[in-house]
Amino acid sequence: MLLRHTPKEITERKALTVNPAKTCQPIGAMYASLGIHGCLPHSHGSQGCYAYHRSALTRHYKEPVMAASSSFTEGASVFGGQANLLQAIDNIFTVYEPDIIAIHTTCLSETIGDDITQILGKARAEGRVPEGKYAFHANTPSYVGSHVTGFANMTKAMVDCFATSNGHKSKRINLIPGWVEPSDMKEIKRIAGELGVDTIVFPDTENVLNGPQTGKFSMYPKGGVTIDELKDTGNSRGTIAMGRLASGPAALALDASCKVPCQILDLPIGLQATDRFVDALRKMAGVTVPDSLNLERGKMLDIITDMQAYFYHKKVALVGDPDQLEALTEFLVAINMMPIHVLTGTKDKAFEKRIKELTADLPHKVNVKSGGDMMLFHQWVKNDPVDLLIGNTYVKYIARDEDIPFIRHGFPILDRIGHSYFPTVGYQGGIRLLEKILEALMDRQDRDSSEIEFELVM
Amino acid sequence: MGGISILKEREKQIYQKGTQPFDMSCEKKSLAGSISQRACVFCGSRVVLYPIADALHLIHGPIGCASYTWDIRGALSSGPQLHRMSFSTDLQEQDIIFGGEKKLYNALVTLIDKYSPNAAFIYATCIVGIIGDDIDSVCRRVSKEKGIPVLPVHSEGFKGTKKDGYKAACDAMAKLVGTGPTEGISPLSLNIMGEFNIAGEAWTIREYYERMGLEVVSVFTGDGRVDNIKRSHGAALNVVQCSGSMMHLAETMNEKYGIPYKRVSYFGLEDMSKALYDVAEHFEGSPEVMEKAQVLVREEINAIYPTLKRYKEKLRGKKAAIYVGGAFKAFSMIKALKSLGMDVVLAGSQTGNSDDYKLLRNMCDDGTVIVDDANPLELSKYSIEKGVELFIGGVKERPIAYKLGIGFCDHNHERKLSLAGYSGMLNFAREVYSSVTSPVWQFAPARKSS
The missing domain is CATH 3.40.50.1980 (Nitrogenase molybdenum iron protein domain)
Structure with a gap:
């Protein structure tokens, strides 16, 4: 048992997170920044932060992930990171020639109180940002929220820094x-x-x-x-x-x-x-x-119809980010499954309320938690076992220890390839999810059935 | 691709053998704004200590540092798996304002009560250094209350490079060394240092030494145990691999306990055999050790040589690039690649020192490019210019090599097979061969046009 150190009885922990179901803001900011063309994400902190973010994103997407760092030293941590950021802006535009630098902060630079707006103002005033190029920032302190918060903050910063209105609304x-x-x-x-x-x-x-x-x-x-x-x-x-x-x-x-x-x-x-x-x-x-979209929808509905008999009241435990889990929970309920453990590492009261509403009619007790961790999730599963686990790669420990079928969904997925090429959104993505769910359940049935019960047609 | 600019300040960190006088600059802090492949102090400490499987590893800081280092290295344990859990104080804004000492104390007490570890390592992250938590005093207090060693690791990320993190880890372990009983330890004994048991490599090496009649007191830190570290000062010799991470501890133990040390590498037939012979030489008063070493080397090489030869025939003249963490690793790899008939045309490291680079230069042929703390543009530029067909590196280099249509072998955390020892060399040859000769490259655009 890899997680043999996870006790079944649940005790309240205040000072401690065990096996996190979240990570810190900056990586979310980095992922969002990569969604701007010609953009180099920049981490205003020490070197480790961006090395970890780049490694984690690389492991998930199997692509080169480029970003720069202010490479804080002790000096910068005492006197502030302005000199580092100014030098970084110079170096980045000289050597790597991005159209835009998207800066995010870290726990370090936030705590020492670097004012990025002021530093960027200085950089522009001193001509360090070349004509037609841009540098903007989002504050992403690692001790607030989670990676989801960082993604949201950087996405909002795109609006704050660039969106302008000419008074005429387009059709877009x-x-x-x-x-x-x-x-x-x-x-x-x-x-x-x-x-x-x-x-x-x-x-x-x-x-x-x-x-x-x-x-x-x-x-x-x-x-x-x-x-x-x-x-x-x-x-x-x-x-x-x-x-x-x-x-x-x-x-x-x-x-x-x-x-x-x-x-x-x-x-x-x-x-x-x-x-x-x-x-x-x-x-x-x-x-x-x-019609083309109606056709897709009809096919998805047809597949749910074909599959529904196999889904009936199968218990599911899911862990991940709030936005994913809310949609997934609604979907699982709709296909007659029972999402009975739903946990996110990101703190968000509305999440708990929403999941409770979505699962209100299930004939089973439902555990919901925001700001939880994988250990609590595992403990729930130990106390009330399920037929299926859905979550990121870290759930594989639990799947193995408890011998439960497992579908990878969310971030990060470190041990499989292909998730970044197939959608799970939309009708097409829904069909793919359905296929994955049924396959996981039936593979298990095939594996566990005795020779006598083993069936060709299922 | 030839037209990339190199930061002026970096010119001296890149050297092409045969074209310039050798005046390589290294051990510099990375420039702000450069895309370095380096990490931080915490990273260095964490990778060194985390294989100690019966210790508690608690990360004091915001959640990220714990999330990114949760069981990422594949350091195997034959017993406890406590090191594969991720424990964090998960500091929040309130803690940053009012301090995190109380939280740290509570977390430690909870964990020690729950898991009864044999020791605890408390890692300080960037923020702890800034808000001024006195983790030393918390550790002292808990140690007293719980009766186990509770060791602060001063690994604030900004306080240097990964190397400084190795040193902080060594300092923490040095406090354990010398606190256990040494009775019954054979005079023919050693500690294996700088071997992290990735894919079970430490087990292979331990078996070799045991076949030579030597007792392995402690492995630092692969499949590591607190009690073994405590009594490791009873060993007659420290054998240090991956010198970057463990030399500091070897030197400390030399000063304090008079234990001599030897630097070795377990990679490649030449260095592996040299390591065993060097160690055997140290025990020259017991000539049977050398005799057994000779038998072992002969047997092991005979077992793999015919297969290795077949790979060599296929790999002869292929060009390779190496970019690794410590330079010492690069030396062994160059020798191993040469033994497979391959040419190393690009070599570099994240953290080499000037002696390392001098040695590297002497090992390389004319035209080989040597880089310190390189960025992806530099790595890809020279890989293409030099016609590289195999790239050896870590997680961040793999997709770059693949984009270029170049074979890849991970010699870092993500190696899937043991690459140490004789069996490891065979694994390495097989992996290199399978990657370099993969049929996929016939479709790769870069290869097609060339």
Whole structure:
């Protein structure tokens, strides 16, 4: 038992997190920054931070992840990081030639009190930011919130720094996809394309973190939202933010600063959430849903119908980020499964309320926790076993110890390849999720059935 | 691809053998704004100490530092698995304002009561150094109350490079050394240092020494145990691999206990055999050790040589690049690649010192590019210019090599097979061969055009 040190009885822990179900803000900011074309993320802190973030993102996406660091030393930590950041800006624009530097802070620079707005003002005044190039920042202290907060803060910073309004609203619609895979961002764009809606998607990591092999190493791959598009978000007719926590703040900021009305929806995972997304997009853009999309929806519904008998009241435990879990929980309930343990590492009261509402009618006790950790999740599973686990790679310890089927979903996935190429959003993504769920359950049935019971046709 | 600019300040950290006078600059702090492949002090301490499997490892700081280092290294334990858990004080804004000492105390007491570890290591992260938590006094207090060693590791990220983290880890372990009984330890004994048991490598090496009639008192730190470290000063010799991480402890033990040390490498046939012979020489008063070493080397090489030869025929003349953490590792790798008939055309490290680079230069052929603390642009530029067909590096280098259409072998945390010892050399040859000759490269755009 790898986690033999996890006791079954649950005791309250105040001072201690064991096996985290979250990580810190800066990595989320880095991932969001990579969704801007020609952008080099910059970590204003010591070297370890960005080395860890780059390694973690590389392990998940299997792509080169470029970022720079202020490389804090003891001197910088005593006298402030201004000199380091100014030198970094010089060096970055000279050698790596990005169009834009997206700076995020760290626990270190936040605690010593570096004022990035002031430092960037100085850099601009001194001509360190070349004509036509940009540097902007988000505050992402590691001791507040989680990686999701960091993603949200950087996405909001894109709005705060770039969105402008010329007083005329275009026909375009802003889509903020939240922290999802590059393949999910692609699928969201495809769905909008099917509806014939002109969109700006930000951040957009498609073709940045799921790129082709070209024979060249490119610092700035093809994908990403452009600065011009980011500026233009202020002129869009509306915004659809997917994910209350990851995308909500940016959408609200755009509404406040440029009067772009927004709708904050769930991530379009599962049938209902995708329906709501398509419907919101249709209404906002004043278009009709094309047959092609209805066809996709019909197929997903058909597959659920074929599968529902196998799903009936199967118990599921899921752990991950709040936006993902809310959508997933609704989906699981809709296909007649029972999500009975739902835990996120990110603190968020509304999350607990929402999950309780979604699972209110289940004929089973449901555990919900925000700000929890993997140890508590494991303890729940020990006390009330399930048929299926859904979560990131770290859940594999629990899956092995408790011998429970496991589907990888969320961030990070460190031990499989392919997740960044296939979506789980939209109807197509939903079909893929359904296939994964049923396959996990049936593989288990095949494995566990006796020779006598072993069936060819299931 | 040829046109990348190099930061002026970095010019002296890149050297091409045969073209310039050798005046390599290194051990510099990375420039702010450069995309270095380096990490921090905490990272250095964490990788060195974490394989000690029956100790508690508590990270005092915001959650990230614990999340990113949760069981990432694959350091195997034959017994306890406590080191594979991730414990953090998960500091919040309130703690930053009012201090985290109380939280640290409570976390420590809770954990020690729950798991009864044989020792506890408390890692200070950046923020702890800034808010001024006195972790030393918390550790002293808990140690007294609980009766186990509770050791602060001063690994604040900004206080230097990964190397300084190795030193902080050594300092913490030095406090354990010398506190256990040494009765019954054979005069023919040693400690294995700088071997982390990734993919079970320490087990291979331990078995070799035991076959030579030597007693292994403690491994630092692969499959490590607190009690073994406590009595490790009873060993007759310290054998140090990966010198960057453990030399400091070896030197401390030399000063304090008069234990001599030898630097070795277990990678490649040449260095592996040299390591065993060097150790045997140390015990020259017992000639049977050398005799057994000779038998062992002969047997092991005979067992793998025919297969190795087949790989060599296929790999002859292929070009390789090496970019690793410590320079010492690069030396062995160059020898091993040469023994496979390959040419090393690019070599570099994150943390080498000037002696390392001099040695590296002497080992390399003319035209070989040598880099210190390189960035991805530099690595890819020279890889393409030099026609590299195999890149050896760590997690951040792998996707770069693959994008270029170059074979890759991980010689760092993500190695999947043991690469140490004789069996390890065979694994290495197989991995190099499979990557370099993969049919996928025939479709790679870079290879097609060349």
